[in-house]
Amino acid sequence: MRVSTKGRYGLRTLVDIALHQGKGVVTLNDIAQRQDISVKYLWQVINPLKTAGLLSVTRGARGGYALARRPEDINMLDVVSTLEGPLALVECLTDEEGCDRIDTCVARSVWCEVNRTVETTLKKITLAEVLRRYANTSEISNFVI
Numbered sequence: 001m002r003v004s005t006k007g008r009y010g011l012r013t014l015v016d017i018a019l020h021q022g023k024g025v026v027t028l029n030d031i032a033q034r035q036d037i038s039v040k041y042l043w044q045v046i047n048p049l050k051t052a053g054l055l056s057v058t059r060g061a062r063g064g065y066a067l068a069r070r071p072e073d074i075n076m077l078d079v080v081s082t083l084e085g086p087l088a089l090v091e092c093l094t095d096e097e098g099c100d101r102i103d104t105c106v107a108r109s110v111w112c113e114v115n116r117t118v119e120t121t122l123k124k125i126t127l128a129e130v131l132r133r134y135a136n137t138s139e140i141s142n143f144v145i
Contacts, residue, residue: 003084009037009045010083011076014054014127015134018071025064045083052082071131077122087122089115 012035017026028046032039046065049055056068067074081087088094090111096102 003080006045007080007083009035009041010049010079011130012037013042013045013049014067014074014079015130017055017065018067018127018131019134021066025058025062025066027064031065048082049079052078054078054082067127071128072126074127075123076125076130077119079127080122087115087119089118 013031016031016035020026020030028039028042031037032042035042037045046055050057050065050068053068054074055065057063057065077087086094090108092099092102092105092108093111093115099105099108102108
C-alpha cells in the first residue's frame with residue numbers, strides 16, 4: 001500500500017484548517033497558498049473530505065472550510081480510506097471472487113493480519129495527535145507533513 005499525493009495533501013489540508021479555523025472559516029485559496037498546492041488539485045482533496053463528513057463548508061463571500069468534527073474524532077484511517085479507498089495490502093482482501101484459493105491460502109491470512117495491524121495503527125493516530133506533534137516542532141508557521 002502506498003499513500004498517494006491525494007492522501008498526503010488531505011492530511012496537510014486538515015492540519016492547515018485545524019490550525020487556522022480559530023480565526024473563522026479557511027478559504028481554499030489560503031490553504032493552496034500556504035501548502036503550495038494548486039487550487040484545482042485541492043478541490044479533488046476537499047470534496048471527498050467534505051462528503052465524508054470531515055469538513056464543513058460555509059458558502060458565500062465569507063465562505064470557507066472548517067473541521068466538521070473535533071480533531072480527536074478524526075483519525076488517519078478516516079483520511080486514508082476517504083481519499084485512497086478501502087485499505088487493502090493485497091487484492092484478495094477486498095475481492096474474494098478474484099482468487100479460487102481464498103479458503104486455503106495461508107499467505108492471505110498473513111496479509112489479513114498485517115492489514116488489520118495497519119488499520120489499527122491508523123485508527124489510533126488522530127488529527128489531534130498530529131497537531132500535538134506539530135506543536136512540538138520549532139517553527140509553527142512553516143509546518144511540513
